[in-house]
Amino acid sequence: MxxxxxxxxxxxxxxxxxxxxxxxxxxxxxxxxxxxxxxxxxxxxxxxxxxxxxxxxxxxxxxxxxxxxxxxxxxxxxxxxxxYGDEIESLPPLPFFEELDEMSYSEIKDPWPVHYSRCIENQLDAPHVPFVHRTTIGRGNKTVIDGPKVVFDDETLTFYIKSHKDDGKIVAMKPSQILQYKDWFSLQFRFPNIWQNLIAPKMRIFAAFVPVDEENSVVYIRYYQGIVRIPLLRELMNFSGKAFSKVVLRQDKNVVQT
CATH class of the missing domain: 2.102.10.10 (Rieske [2Fe-2S] iron-sulphur domain)
Known part of the structure; x- marks a missing residue:
């Protein structure tokens, strides 16, 4: 195109x-x-x-x-x-997380030599975090996962999980048995190809997984924050968030491209 x-x-x-x-x-x-x-x-x-x-x-x-x-x-x-579909009289609403428009952001884009669905799978996979990201966001050896509890609403999938260290107990919690989950860590995916990590109410990591062809994609990662608004400090914080996000993303890429 x-x-x-x-x-x-x-x-x-x-x-x-x-x-x-x-x-x-x-x-x-x-x-x-x-x-x-x-x-x-x-x-x-x-x-x-x-x-x-x-x-x-x-x-x-x-x-x-x-x-x-x-x-x-x-x-x-x-x-x-x-x-990309057939011609229609009026296009559907854009699939975006509108609350992000109230925050500032920094952005990186990274080409991945895989189909874009592989990129999406990776970002929705919570159990890999303590292994792939053991030196960054996966510190603490929290290898056991409660959940996930998956809630589907208005073309948005929200994944709730709770991670903790292995205490020797058998984990057999079914999603239907999980009732208290709203304060758990959560990820959101909105069809067809955008995602966000809800770190805090005013801090998010956003991703757009863009297909190039059957074997290549571009991943756009944005670090959004609405905490710091003073111009110079805001840019410094956004740059720091972008730099850290790049390190985490490359850890994912090193595994997924294999």
Missing amino acids: IFFRDSSGQVQCIADKCCHRGASLSIGRHCGDTVACPFHGIEYNRNGKAVVIPVNGHASPVPENFKVESYSVQEAHGFIWLW
Whole structure:
């Protein structure tokens, strides 16, 4: 896919393959409201329709079959969101955690050589923490897990868990038997591909797991906080949160990519 801004500043997205000879449009030219193929200069608009074939002259009509796929996109919350399904009259609401908009954040992005579902599985897997992250967030040798208690509400999965050291007792707690769980550690996943770690009411780790192809993804990690608002101190705290998050993420990546 190729993304570009039109003359009004709106983000547009079309397939990155000229319908004529298959050249990549992303190495062509941006012409305001169109993009031009690098091979023969054929220009495509936001709907993927070819509007100019230079070899025929600008005044010549363009055949209707000269077009590529186009995609609905929307810019919000510091991301570009793409609708990959069939055309519909109105798009569904964006799947975001709206409470995060009240906080500042820092961001890293990291390419992973795995399918994006593997990235999601990893971030919803709590028992790996004391082993993969034994030098960071998994300190304390809390290898036993109560739960998880999973609550599904409005396309959001919330995972509640409680970890503790092995005291020699047999763990046989079924999710249906767990009644007191609201004060446990929790993670949230919202379909199709975003996640947050609820560290505190004003501190969250957010992730977007973005598919590239069947074997590659990009993981966007954001450290959100609403505790410190003084500009310089806020930036310092956000940088520290980002740096620590990067260390933790690389620990995950080292295992998952195998």
